[in-house]
Amino acid sequence: MTTAEIIRDLVGKHGKLPVDVATLGDDSDLYTAGLSSFASVQLMLALEEQFDIEFPETMLKRATFASIRAIADAVDSIVRDQAAA
Amino acid sequence: MNIASKADAIGLGERARRAARVAGEFADAVDREGRFPREGMEAVAAERLMGIQVPAVHGGEGATISEVAEVCAILGQACAATAMTYAMHQIQVASIAGFSGGSAWHAGFLKRLCDEQLLIASATSEAGIGGNLRNSVCAIETIGDTVRLEKDATVISYGANADAILVTSRAHADAAPSDQVSTLFLKDQYTLEHTRDWDTLGMRGTCSDGYVFRGEAPKEQVLPAPFAEIAAESMLAVSHLLWGALWYGIAADAVARAQGFVRAAAKRSPGTTPPGALRLAEASSLLQQVKGNVVAGLRQFEAAKGDADRLSAMSFAVAMNNVKVGVSQTILTIINHCLLINGIMGYKNGTPFSLGRHLRDAHSAQLMISNDRILGNTSTMLLVHKQDTSLIG
Incomplete structure (x- = not known):
């Protein structure tokens, strides 16, 4: 599974969206789809667990979780930074 | 701050104090009758304070959130209902001015708001x-x-x-x-x-x-920006800060009344410290905490202003939530201290030391957006948010 697919799966499990995640594109706005701030935190925790990463404070903002692609970009960049460290 | 903006700030304060004098005259009647603070809000409009936050290009004065908060604090010392009406209006102005994204209709409305001193x-x-x-x-x-x-x-x-x-x-x-x-x-x-x-x-x-x-x-x-953005980047923070400012005003007036009581007692028996004096000192310390809390929040908001990333950051939301919860809880402790100082004269209505209205008004603070809901929201964010342990930031 690609990063985006794993993330899609986690959004489905933890995003508590009123719509089926399969109906959303990678660029669909998750907040418009009904992602609440509470669910976004649960999703964040699941992502940290899944990818063994920690979101830095600078990424804890709305834009990071705006779409599946935005999350994938964020996860990739953290993984890269952690590998480089 | 340059000299011109300082002069403007002094002008706003003076206008707010004039409006507050009118609002204060009718505060007890407004409270007793549960009616709209008409005289106070007319005085606010007469001082042309309704549109101060609107940018100058749309006919306003481009007042900062801190300047608006100062007006709220001044009104809050006189009549909490006038101050809250004014604060809620300014929260709406901030949403419209900040999120109408070049909409000609909304720009025209803001101009009208300033001209006609409209209430939203x-x-x-x-x-x-x-x-x-x-x-x-x-x-x-x-x-x-x-x-x-x-x-x-x-x-x-x-x-x-x-x-x-x-x-x-x-x-x-x-x-x-x-x-x-x-x-x-x-x-x-x-x-x-x-x-x-x-x-x-x-x-x-x-x-x-x-x-x-x-x-x-x-x-x-219809405002072009989604409400999610308006709420996250403006409305929640502006609400907590302007409410915090007027709640500070309620507590500050309570402390002023308690200080008046203690001083009157001290004059009656020179050479002895009145029994309420120590408690007044404690109330003064708590009031300073409230003021510091609100001012730090205002500075943080102004530093982040216009930066969507900083305004929608979790650290910012946690800080604003903390201002709201902290101020709304502490003003009750302060006013209760003042009531203990003023005794029966504070408990009775219609004395220069009365505190019943202050105490009742202040009790709304922990309920308007329930502190339990806000603490719940903060506790969720604290699952991932890392706290900033620096002192100056």
């Missing part, structure tokens, strides 16, 4: 959303160039006295509950069917009755 109310609360303003049941309906909306609004503060109402709803009939927009309706574009009375312990003059709102307007009156 807000309808976010709704039956069936469980107090969470980030959810709507009602949906706005677009028919050609017109939008139509019906909302069972459990609370519209000073709705009957407003010139316009900013109403949240779902963006369209199929939208998720959190996919919301804000629409500004003018007085001749809506009707209000009264459904719920506002007969409360305190803040009686905000007249936050419930209504069924029914409105129809040109679709250009």
Whole structure:
């Protein structure tokens, strides 16, 4: 599974969206789809667990979780930074 | 701060104090009768304070959030209902001025607001959303160039006295509950069917009755930015800061009354320290904490202003939540201290040391957006947010 697919799966499990995640594109706005701030935190925790990463404070903002692609970009960049460290 | 902006700030303070003197004269009557603070709000309009936050290009004075907060604090010392009405109006102005994204209609409205000193109310609360303003049941309906909306609004503060109402709803009939927009309706574009009375312990003059709102307007009156953005980047922070400022004002006036009581006692028996003096010192320390809390929040907001990333950051939301919870709790402790100092003279109505109205008004602070809800929200964020342990930041 690609990063985006794993993330899609986690959004489905933890995003508590009123719509089926399969109906959303990678660029669909998750907040418009009904992602609440509470669910976004649960999703964040699941992502940290899944990818063994920690979101830095600078990424804890709305834009990071705006779409599946935005999350994938964020996860990739953290993984890269952690590998480089 | 350059000399010109300092002069403006002094001008605003002086105008606010003049309005506050009028508001203060009628504060007890407004409270007793549970009526709109008409005299106070007329005085605010006469001092042309309604549009100060509007940028100069749209006819306002471009006042900063700190300057608006100072006006709220000054009014709060005189009449909490006037101050709260003014603060809620300014929260709506901030949303419209900040998120109309070049909409000519909204720019024209802001100009009118300044010219005519219009009062804007807000309808976010709704039956069936469980107090969470980030959810709507009602949906706005677009028919050609017109939008139509019906909302069972459990609370519209000073709705009957407003010139316009900013109403949240779902963006369209199929939208998720959190996919919301804000629409500004003018007085001749809506009707209000009264459904719920506002007969409360305190803040009686905000007249936050419930209504069924029914409105129809040109679709250009829908704010272009999604409500999610407005709430995250402006409304929540501005609410907590302006409320915090006027709550500080309520507590500051209570401390002033207690100080007056202690000084009168000291004059009666020179050479002895009155029994309330130590408690007054304690209240003064607590009041300084409240002031520091609000001022730090205002500085943080101004430093982040215009930067969507910083305004929507979790650290910012945690800080604003902390201002709200901290101030709303501490003012009750302060006013209770003052009541212990003033004794029966504070407990009685109609004395120069009366504190009943202050205490009752202040009790609303922990309920308007329930502190339990805010603490719950903060506790969720603390699962991932890393705290900034630096002192100066």
